[in-house]
Amino acid sequence: MNIRMMMRTTIATMAMAVMTSLAFASGKSNPVAQEKAIHPWTTADIVTVPTIESLTLSENGEWALYVMRQADLGLNRRISSLHRVNLSTGKDQQIFKGEWIENLQAIPGTTAWSVLADLGHGVQLYRVDHDLQVTPILVRTPTVTIGAVEGAIDVWPAKEGPRHLGVLSYLWSPDGRMLWYTRGRLLTQKKVASPIVDEAVELVGATPQWTVPAVIEFRVRLPDGEDILVDQRPTTDRNALFSGGNVSWSRDSATVQFTAENHDADGHRSFAIFAWKVATRQLKLIDAAPVNPYKSEATGPFGGRLQNDGFGHDRQLQELLPDGSKHTYGAVDFRIGDSRASGSWLSPDGARAVVGIRQSGEDPRYGLVVLDRISGVRSIEKAGSSLTHCAFNTAVDAGVCVQEGMVLPPTLVRIDPVAGNVTPVVGLAPRQAMIKPLKVEPRTWINRDGYSATGFVVYPRNYVGGRRYPALVVTHGPEADERFATPGFQWDYPVQVFAERGYIVVCMNPPSPSDYKEINGAYDAWSNASGGVHPARIQDLIWLTGVHSFEAAITELVAQGLVDPDRVGIAGFSFGSQMVNVTMTQSSMFKAASSGDGGYLEPSGYFSMRQTYKAAFGGSPYDPVAQENYRRLSPTFRATLASGPILQQIARTHSTKTELYDALRSAGIPTQITLYSGEGPTSDETHQFHIPSNRLAAMEENLDWFDFWLRGTEDSAPAKAAQYKRWRKMRKGWDVTHKEKER
Numbered sequence: 001m002n003i004r005m006m007m008r009t010t011i012a013t014m015a016m017a018v019m020t021s022l023a024f025a026s027g028k029s030n031p032v033a034q035e036k037a038i039h040p041w042t043t044a045d046i047v048t049v050p051t052i053e054s055l056t057l058s059e060n061g062e063w064a065l066y067v068m069r070q071a072d073l074g075l076n077r078r079i080s081s082l083h084r085v086n087l088s089t090g091k092d093q094q095i096f097k098g099e100w101i102e103n104l105q106a107i108p109g110t111t112a113w114s115v116l117a118d119l120g121h122g123v124q125l126y127r128v129d130h131d132l133q134v135t136p137i138l139v140r141t142p143t144v145t146i147g148a149v150e151g152a153i154d155v156w157p158a159k160e161g162p163r164h165l166g167v168l169s170y171l172w173s174p175d176g177r178m179l180w181y182t183r184g185r186l187l188t189q190k191k192v193a194s195p196i197v198d199e200a201v202e203l204v205g206a207t208p209q210w211t212v213p214a215v216i217e218f219r220v221r222l223p224d225g226e227d228i229l230v231d232q233r234p235t236t237d238r239n240a241l242f243s244g245g246n247v248s249w250s251r252d253s254a255t256v257q258f259t260a261e262n263h264d265a266d267g268h269r270s271f272a273i274f275a276w277k278v279a280t281r282q283l284k285l286i287d288a289a290p291v292n293p294y295k296s297e298a299t300g301p302f303g304g305r306l307q308n309d310g311f312g313h314d315r316q317l318q319e320l321l322p323d324g325s326k327h328t329y330g331a332v333d334f335r336i337g338d339s340r341a342s343g344s345w346l347s348p349d350g351a352r353a354v355v356g357i358r359q360s361g362e363d364p365r366y367g368l369v370v371l372d373r374i375s376g377v378r379s380i381e382k383a384g385s386s387l388t389h390c391a392f393n394t395a396v397d398a399g400v401c402v403q404e405g406m407v408l409p410p411t412l413v414r415i416d417p418v419a420g421n422v423t424p425v426v427g428l429a430p431r432q433a434m435i436k437p438l439k440v441e442p443r444t445w446i447n448r449d450g451y452s453a454t455g456f457v458v459y460p461r462n463y464v465g466g467r468r469y470p471a472l473v474v475t476h477g478p479e480a481d482e483r484f485a486t487p488g489f490q491w492d493y494p495v496q497v498f499a500e501r502g503y504i505v506v507c508m509n510p511p512s513p514s515d516y517k518e519i520n521g522a523y524d525a526w527s528n529a530s531g532g533v534h535p536a537r538i539q540d541l542i543w544l545t546g547v548h549s550f551e552a553a554i555t556e557l558v559a560q561g562l563v564d565p566d567r568v569g570i571a572g573f574s575f576g577s578q579m580v581n582v583t584m585t586q587s588s589m590f591k592a593a594s595s596g597d598g599g600y601l602e603p604s605g606y607f608s609m610r611q612t613y614k615a616a617f618g619g620s621p622y623d624p625v626a627q628e629n630y631r632r633l634s635p636t637f638r639a640t641l642a643s644g645p646i647l648q649q650i651a652r653t654h655s656t657k658t659e660l661y662d663a664l665r666s667a668g669i670p671t672q673i674t675l676y677s678g679e680g681p682t683s684d685e686t687h688q689f690h691i692p693s694n695r696l697a698a699m700e701e702n703l704d705w706f707d708f709w710l711r712g713t714e715d716s717a718p719a720k721a722a723q724y725k726r727w728r729k730m731r732k733g734w735d736v737t738h739k740e741k742e743r
Contacts, residue, residue: 061398169244599656
């Protein structure tokens with residue numbers, strides 16, 4: 001039996017078993033909702049919050065298909081499932097489960113869908129017919145492994161650990177007759193050990209390990225089944241690896257366009273845009289050096305490209321027309337082009353456009369706007385919630401989205417872009433929906449520099465006015481918004497459980513570069529290493545103004561009588577870890593911290609990230625000219641000034657993380673590094689922890705850490721005895737160091 005026949009048999013058996021055992025509707029008929037009573041938040045509730053990875057809509061607006069990914073605590077991994085929902089009745093059918101399912105698309109001109117799924121043979125492309133029969137479309141072997149493991153393409157970040165992929169990405173032509181797809185191809189020769197002479201090779205933090213090299217093939221399957229190699233890219237082209245070349249088809253299906261990314265020896269990125277014509281089968285360079293190859297390509301009702309102009313309250317929405325003129329819609333309080341917004345859709349007659357937006361102002365969230373030639377701009381939104389993962393039919397007269405908020409579990413909703421109605425269809429997180437919502441307030445704070453920052457204050461479950469509570473600031477980047485327990489923001493800091501334990505939790509964004517021209521310029525100079533902005537100014541506008549915003553928030557809450565100023569902590573992951581480490585070495589307001597899998601800004605990072613370090617610091621930490629800038633900002637250089645204990649939770653070791661740890665220990669600051677790894681070489685932990693047991697353990701450690709240092713309490717569980725023995729020893733040494741610092 002060949003592999004296709006085996007896969008058809010496997011899929012049919014799986015689908016039949018799942019469909020006969022699990023066909024449920026939302027609400028009262030949901031078995032989880034029937035079994036569970038109202039209960040306070042637990043860490044297990046947070047770990048098992050489902051995420052929607054993909055969503056699409058049938059052309060008649062009757063059916064929605066979605067991919068859900070959710071932790072299975074028994075299996076200790078996240079599992080994907082493909083569902084179909086009747087939008088009139090709310091009946092939700094699970095079609096099949098798999099290790100990995102993503103990139104769900106309606107096949108144009110048919111009533112079928114396609115999806116990438118790993119059903120035991122690596123990630124391949126499958127067809128799902130209207131009767132829910134599942135058959136392979138593309139099966140490409142051998143598969144390649146994407147992930148930072150020996151014998152694999154060593155890339156970062158690998159989403160949820162190593163994956164075995166036959167098909168990496170795909171996109172149907174608008175007429176549904178052709179298919180663009182990408183695949184990895186192993187080369188026959190393995191690289192052998194040899195001297196490393198290229199200064200761009202990262203030598204810091206780990207012993208170099210050779211991996212199996214590969215290339216990414218860009219291919220098109222034509223209507224007659226002919227399969228053509230359009231181009232191939234090295235795996236250093238992250239754009240090719242993770243987004244399939246940022247590809248788009250022309251509306252007439254005559255041309256497919258993609259972006260190529262190149263890196264020079266100094267780490268500078270450059271881009272080129274190519275187009276491949278179906279008729280001639282020729283590849284042509286369109287733009288050798290686009291300024292921003294990822295700019296929004298949303299088309300407006302006048303046939304032009306939509307764009308924002310200006311910042312903050314002066315932001316305008318404009319449509320750049322083909323003749324070079326502009327149509328201005330006026331001042332708007334939202335921005336387009338945010339990578340987490342829902343995309344854009346244009347009706348066949350071009351008269352109506354629907355665009356996903358990021359709402360600014362005092363209640364940051366994601367939504368939709370409808371643009372037409374007569375009425376201009378109309379918003380589709382619900383206060384206290386975001387609309388994400390949206391999909392519309394070709395006519396753009398029906399849509400579906402996921403609606404969620406800080407206290408609103410994700411719900412599938414119907415969207416009527418003509419009337420502007422949002423109608424709930426089915427709840428997607430029934431267990432979490434049974435939890436009585438906590439009190440949450442959106443807030444805006446203005447810091448001493450005059451910049452505003454947004455966020456939310458989460459109150460303790462049994463909050464009593466007039467009582468001061470311990471407080472915890474949680475930060476990541478511009479992601480404190482109306483979304484539900486999202487790990488992309490709160491990571492393994494269990495915001496809701498902290499509130500259940502009696503903390504005031506401040507979920508907070510630093511000042512946004514989209515609101516201020518000077519901050520936007522600093523981010524551009526830093527990320528693109530473009531020069532023109534002095535390192536000290538970059539430090540002020542990216543990191544130090546964030547510190548001042550956190551201080552402004554706590555100062556306000558203390559003045560309002562909500563927060564005990566002697567019991568304030570801060571936690572953040574990734575970019576948020578930078579903010580945590582800088583805050584703890586710049587401010588005296590915060591008494592304890594947890595820093596999640598970060599380390600940028602520490603001196604040794606220069607040797608693997610030269611260009612951005614040159615922008616932020618002016619050069620090497622050994623360069624006398626640059627050293628003052630390191631002393632001004634780098635937490636390692638400022639370790640003796642740390643205001644309290646710092647916990648680091650990491651997925652992989654790197655010199656920047658151990659460097660800060662050593663500096664803090666030498667300075668007498670209580671500190672601990674906890675490395676969360678996988679169970680073997682094929683289950684390594686990733687930057688955004690994905691292994692459920694690791695997430696649970698990291699959350700518990702954070703709860704214990706802040707309870708110990710801010711509240712003076714300990715968990716009596718015998719398994720934690722060694723942890724508290726270690727921390728009590730730290731506290732004894734800290735009491736001595738702290739007294740000496742106060743003299």
